[in-house]
Amino acid sequence: MTWQDDPTVFTEAQIEDGRLLFASECGFFFGAQKLDQLPPLAGPEIAFAGRSNVGKSSLINALTGRKSLARASSEPGRTKQLNFFDLGGRLALVDMPGYGFAKAAKAIKEEWQTMMFAYLRGRPTLARVFLLLDARIELKQADRDVMDMLDRAAVLFQIVLTKADAVGPTKLAAKSAEVSAAIAKHAAAYPHLAVTSSETGAGIESLRAEIARLIPALGTEGKPG
Template identity: 75%
Template sequence: MTDAPDPTVFTEEEIEAGRLLFAADCQFFFGSQTIDQLPPAERPEIAFAGRSNVGKSSLINALTGRNRLARASSEPGRTKQLNFFDLGERVTLVDMPGYGFAKAAKAVKEDWQNTMFAYLRGRTTLSRVLLLFDARIELKKSDRDVMDLLDRAAVLFQIVLTKCDSLKPGKLESKRREVAAEIGKHAAAYPHIVLTSSETGMGIDLLRAEIARLAEKPTQTVSLPGKPS
């Protein structure tokens, strides 16, 4: 009996598959401020979540190789809608509003949680939530609250540490261990943490490969005898 493949290890073919996926056209196609406005659920969805100013827009832009695909608001917490992007007609990337913004009223924060919970719990095509944490900042109560929310929604989530270039290797490993211990408490957490930097490109190829595993397979063109492919 052979051992099962390690899901944290990517082959050269998987890294290339991730590169090719994100080399495809990526277009914004829908913005939804309420749950009853969601687009049809047609293909696998990968949602990006995180505190305001965690670097979510920068990460999406780095993954897709486009500088202005996802735009960060100058005022934390200003973006209030779910933004949907079609990537190569194989997977949908969903940019979720940031949470944890200090200036927001309690009612606004509760509305965010209720709206996001309804999306997370009811979206049949949602394959995974990528939950972003800033590697330089300690985990906040709002981070733990969102992990609890994901547990309740029974949605698989994976931690992505951003801005990892700002830490020296020893401090970064200490941070990774700290977060790994935290996610060990959550039933819906995927155990593999991805370390990234939108500035240096650190971990971008691995995250692309991770998403490619969840995307629809590319359409194969079949050549008929006597017909050009």
């Protein structure tokens, strides 16, 4: 199978596009705890979602080649705002609050879902949501609920398996099969998984290339923020 047949295989030029994109200057420019605090619509955005402690901050830092661009809270579920990062004036990276935190009150969980759904549904510049799942852990009901929410919001999402270095090939293949079967039931799901390790860098190059080729779909005029 060649790259023309398999969208998960990238040419050298596409890999280079991804490298150049994420070699751009990147910095935090906006934080929103409420919908009326969102920055004005500008260039394309991609968002990263996932359970608390799934490795969102580590993945964003690995993609951008920075050690502390995105910071994980020491207390799961503590971060409750959308954090926007400007990547070279071409793309906004949106770090969404973690979900599924066990200690959170029911009202907080409902508030998270309400705000996130409204953001997802009302953001026409949102090119894709990358939904992170821990390769070591079975699919949780909270993950399935978020997939359902993304379907309802009609937002294209792609699964990214994180911490792939922590499981062996057999378990990783089983996890990939489990997730592939789950996303086959979702109309808004991109059918191909990204498998990554922020620790070893596995899959980061390909994910950069995947993200880079999303930009022409929405255009590159206008600088985030």
